[in-house]
Amino acid sequence: MQIAGALLAGVVATLLVSCAPKTEQAQGDAASLVRNAWMAYRLGEYQNAIQDFTTVRSMTEKGSDEWAMATYGLGITWDLRRPGENPRLATQLYHEVLNAAADAPIAPWAELALARQLHLVPVGQEPDYDAVNAAYQKIVDTYPDHLAAKEAFLYLESIQLAKLEPVSSKASAERLLNFIRQDPGKAEFVGPAYSLLSVAYVTLDDQENRLHVEQEAFEHTETDPTDPSVEFAWAYWNLATIAEFEVGDFDLARSYYTALIKEYPNDIRVHGSKQALKRMDALEARLLAEEEER
Amino acid sequence: MSVPKKLFSFIQTYFALLVVVAVYVWSVFVIITYRAQEAPPEAIVIRLGHWQLEASVREAVDEMAEKYRAMHPNVIIIQDAIPESTYGQWVSTQLMGGTAPDLLQVGAQLPANIWLSYYNRYFQPLSRYVYNPNPYNAGTELADTPLRQTYKDGMKTAYVPEMQEYLSIPLTLFGTRILYNKTLLKEITGLEEAPLNYRDFLAVCAQIASTTNPVDGTPYIPIAGSAYHFGFWDSMMFAPVTYGALRRADFNRDGFVGNDETFVAFKTGLLDFHYPPVAGWLKMIREVTDHFQTGYTGLGRDEAVFLFAQQRAVFMTTGTWDAGSLLAQAEGQFEVGIMDFPLPANDDPYYGGVVEGRIYETPGVGFQFAITRASKHFDVALDFLMFLSSQKGNEELNGIIGWIPAIKGTEIIPLLQAFEPHLEGVYNNVNFALGGNTTIKWGQEFDLYKVNQLSFEDLAGRFTRYYLENGLKDFLEQQRDWRRGMQRNEQYLAGIRGRAILADLAMEQAGTPEERAAAELDSESSWVRYRAITSARQIWGELNHARQMDLVNQTELPEDFVGPYEYSERVMEKIRRRLREQKAAETRLAKEPPDDPPPAESP
Numbered sequence: 001m002q003i004a005g006a007l008l009a010g011v012v013a014t015l016l017v018s019c020a021p022k023t024e025q026a027q028g029d030a031a032s033l034v035r036n037a038w039m040a041y042r043l044g045e046y047q048n049a050i051q052d053f054t055t056v057r058s059m060t061e062k063g064s065d066e067w068a069m070a071t072y073g074l075g076i077t078w079d080l081r082r083p084g085e086n087p088r089l090a091t092q093l094y095h096e097v098l099n100a101a102a103d104a105p106i107a108p109w110a111e112l113a114l115a116r117q118l119h120l121v122p123v124g125q126e127p128d129y130d131a132v133n134a135a136y137q138k139i140v141d142t143y144p145d146h147l148a149a150k151e152a153f154l155y156l157e158s159i160q161l162a163k164l165e166p167v168s169s170k171a172s173a174e175r176l177l178n179f180i181r182q183d184p185g186k187a188e189f190v191g192p193a194y195s196l197l198s199v200a201y202v203t204l205d206d207q208e209n210r211l212h213v214e215q216e217a218f219e220h221t222e223t224d225p226t227d228p229s230v231e232f233a234w235a236y237w238n239l240a241t242i243a244e245f246e247v248g249d250f251d252l253a254r255s256y257y258t259a260l261i262k263e264y265p266n267d268i269r270v271h272g273s274k275q276a277l278k279r280m281d282a283l284e285a286r287l288l289a290e291e292e293e294r
Numbered sequence: 295m296s297v298p299k300k301l302f303s304f305i306q307t308y309f310a311l312l313v314v315v316a317v318y319v320w321s322v323f324v325i326i327t328y329r330a331q332e333a334p335p336e337a338i339v340i341r342l343g344h345w346q347l348e349a350s351v352r353e354a355v356d357e358m359a360e361k362y363r364a365m366h367p368n369v370i371i372i373q374d375a376i377p378e379s380t381y382g383q384w385v386s387t388q389l390m391g392g393t394a395p396d397l398l399q400v401g402a403q404l405p406a407n408i409w410l411s412y413y414n415r416y417f418q419p420l421s422r423y424v425y426n427p428n429p430y431n432a433g434t435e436l437a438d439t440p441l442r443q444t445y446k447d448g449m450k451t452a453y454v455p456e457m458q459e460y461l462s463i464p465l466t467l468f469g470t471r472i473l474y475n476k477t478l479l480k481e482i483t484g485l486e487e488a489p490l491n492y493r494d495f496l497a498v499c500a501q502i503a504s505t506t507n508p509v510d511g512t513p514y515i516p517i518a519g520s521a522y523h524f525g526f527w528d529s530m531m532f533a534p535v536t537y538g539a540l541r542r543a544d545f546n547r548d549g550f551v552g553n554d555e556t557f558v559a560f561k562t563g564l565l566d567f568h569y570p571p572v573a574g575w576l577k578m579i580r581e582v583t584d585h586f587q588t589g590y591t592g593l594g595r596d597e598a599v600f601l602f603a604q605q606r607a608v609f610m611t612t613g614t615w616d617a618g619s620l621l622a623q624a625e626g627q628f629e630v631g632i633m634d635f636p637l638p639a640n641d642d643p644y645y646g647g648v649v650e651g652r653i654y655e656t657p658g659v660g661f662q663f664a665i666t667r668a669s670k671h672f673d674v675a676l677d678f679l680m681f682l683s684s685q686k687g688n689e690e691l692n693g694i695i696g697w698i699p700a701i702k703g704t705e706i707i708p709l710l711q712a713f714e715p716h717l718e719g720v721y722n723n724v725n726f727a728l729g730g731n732t733t734i735k736w737g738q739e740f741d742l743y744k745v746n747q748l749s750f751e752d753l754a755g756r757f758t759r760y761y762l763e764n765g766l767k768d769f770l771e772q773q774r775d776w777r778r779g780m781q782r783n784e785q786y787l788a789g790i791r792g793r794a795i796l797a798d799l800a801m802e803q804a805g806t807p808e809e810r811a812a813a814e815l816d817s818e819s820s821w822v823r824y825r826a827i828t829s830a831r832q833i834w835g836e837l838n839h840a841r842q843m844d845l846v847n848q849t850e851l852p853e854d855f856v857g858p859y860e861y862s863e864r865v866m867e868k869i870r871r872r873l874r875e876q877k878a879a880e881t882r883l884a885k886e887p888p889d890d891p892p893p894a895e896s897p
Contacts, residue, residue: 248869
């Protein structure tokens with residue numbers, strides 16, 4: 001009887017002991033499954049991604065960060081996989097994240113995914129821009145300091161600027177300036193904000209300010225260090241031609257054309273840059289000669 | 295029944311099956327013995343698949359494999375040279391079946407999107423290796439240079455932007471020039487070298503065309519052409535004449551004239567077929583292709599090569615990939631010269647003010663190899679590629695083939711020096727491919743013009759009419775799916791975002807400072823990449839589309855319109871004012887005595 005009791009106690013103890021590691025194992029598995037699922041998504045192996053995300057959803061507590069991450073990942077996969085997409089299911093999954101895990105780190109991204117669904121409509125359809133703007137604005141208001149909100153803000157302003165008319169461009173320029181001022185220390189999306197501001201100044205035909213903000217955009221450009229195609233030849237060319245043709249600042253134009261020639265001697269625009277240097281010299285010589293004649 | 299009878303009956307019943315079994319056993323035996331001969335059991339076998347059937351390529355790879363083996367005796371390199379026509383199918387079946395060679399030539403013979411999906415699934419990313427120096431460059435000036443920077447093109451060709459990864463190691467640089475029969479040229483014209491001046495070149499072509507071939511009694515053909523070869527002539531020599539259209543039609547001043555800009559320039563009267571760069575392009579086509587053989591547009595590459603090899607034609611364009619084979623064919627029969635494309639002189643009566651220089655050539659590299667995920671010897675396969683892409687190895691490999699090395703500081707064989715790319719020059723700036731119908735219409739009319747069945751005036755009149763009537767509709771149809779590109783970007787960006795979020799989580803969960811530092815680096819790099827791509831691709835979609843639509847819907851120019859490379863009156867006034875101020879300041883300075891005159895010297 002004692003032996004039987006000891007055996008039973010042993011079995012119970014073993015079962016109890018096995019409980020704790022099992023939970024840890026489950027969590028560990030959830031993390032690695034989510035990693036695997038994202039890897040499968042990036043490799044275009046959507047079926048594997050769906051399987052792993054679904055497994056994590058079922059093995060973690062609803063509303064937990066892991067569950068939210070898996071639900072978001074599953075939504076992304078159904079939303080963006082081609083072929084076989086199911087945007088309705090994706091919408092449902094994004095809403096699940098927002099309803100059950102509103103404070104999870106992934107929630108702002110789920111909100112952004114919903115807004116993007118409204119914006120990137122299928123071929124042949126036009127987005128409901130009021131709904132799109134409202135969706136982006138909601139992210140900006142709800143998560144003001146989050147990267148997703150900054151991204152949403154830029155989409156919002158690009159829609160306004162795409163109207164290419166002065167009133168909305170002026171209002172947009174003010175908001176963009178505020179955005180830049182609010183976040184002076186951070187580089188996150190400040191470069192593109194300056195670039196959008198430049199579009200506003202083109203519409204407003206304010207070329208001096210356009211040149212200034214293009215220079216700022218260049219200064220704040222974030223580049224992917226692993227991408228060999230990232231180079232600034234285009235930026236130099238853009239700044240040089242604005243300085244030359246829109247502002248008439250030949251010294252500045254010369255400095256950018258020269259930088260392009262020097263730093264990117266194999267670039268396709270080198271011929272054009274050399275021609276520009278000659279063109280400016282010739283024009284100045286002609287105008288000086290005209291002045292002399294007066 | 296006796297045994298022989300039973301045996302006979304058995305054979306009779308199962309004859310077909312027995313034949314199949316016998317053939318199977320025989321083939322297993324042959325394969326095993328063949329493999330054993332190819333490679334001893336303990337050897338590491340690296341298989342390499344490519345589509346370059348030119349004899350010199352196979353020889354070169356074999357020779358380099360032998361050199362590699364001298365350093366690594368247990369490594370055997372075996373190549374599978376597959377014809378171009380079946381390479382795509384072969385690669386697909388090998389990759390899907392899990393039997394692909396360790397190394398595969400990639401980048402062509404299949405559509406780009408198929409390669410992209412294959413890169414994703416079946417190939418090893420090589421990014422982490424391209425930032426390290428190539429160990430085989432030890433002792434050279436490239437010893438400490440990361441592999442990526444040892445390439446003449448910065449290894450751009452090997453980078454797959456959609457994956458943000460390097461996937462392959464390129465081994466050669468390609469270029470296009472004109473090959474000519476030196477022997478025949480001298481015999482017909484008395485010239486030792488082909489003329490590089492455009493007018494002289496045309497005169498030589500006319501002389502060749504007026505000379506009869508004594509073998510068959512027909513006139514010699516100045517230029518061996520085909521539909522395949524026309525593309526090279528056009529892109530390298532004719533189309534760059536349109537460079538000047540930039541000044542009229544590069545509305546967004548990005549340095550190029552897009553299809554939308556060409557259309558708007560035609561619609562608003564800024565460009566037409568009589569604008570000198572456009573007219574000059576078509577005139578040059580007429581003048582040069584008149585010296586191609588009759589009906590060349592219906593002929594393929596091989597027909598032109600035959601004409602050249604049979605010494606019935608004097609000139610032919612070719613790329614570095616073909617040059618070696620053509621030189622081998624000519625060996626012992628005639629001397630071959632390689633020349634650049636002829637260029638009109640600056641004082642040419644027609645082209646003088648139109649042609650601004652030689653074509654700008656992108657230093658594009660090719661013959662690139664990727665390592666398959668199925669490879670059991672990734673390290674060895676990579677090491678062999680490092681050997682082939684080292685300064686010495688690459689020079690040797692290309693020297694044997696007769697191609698241009700892709701690595702900096704390498705020597706090109708003298709004959710190929712004419713293939714060195716022009717890294718400064720002009721380029722095509724007219725693009726009629728506005729949409730499906732316009733492109734087809736242009737193709738039809740252009741083909742008729744090429745074979746002289748349509749005059750310049752008829753081409754200009756017929757196409758302009760169609761273009762202006764149907765262009766906008768065609769463009770709008772093409773633009774219907776402008777968001778599709780953004781959706782593809784969204785799909786890709788979501789993957790990078792997922793990776794960045796995971797890196798953030800790893801940072802929070804890191805157990806040691808080292809783990810935390812590594813995770814921090816990964817997180818920062820992933821987010822920078824995410825923001826850079828979002829900024830470059832997604833934020834501009836809506837705006838670019840709006841601006842493009844605004845442009846193509848323009849029917850007339852504003853009153854104060856100035857060309858993209860012209861100065862407005864406002865800017866001119868500003869420049870004048872600045873010059874006047876400068877001049878005034880200089881005059882003031884000249885009149886004013888210096889601030890501190892030197893003290894007078896005492897006697």
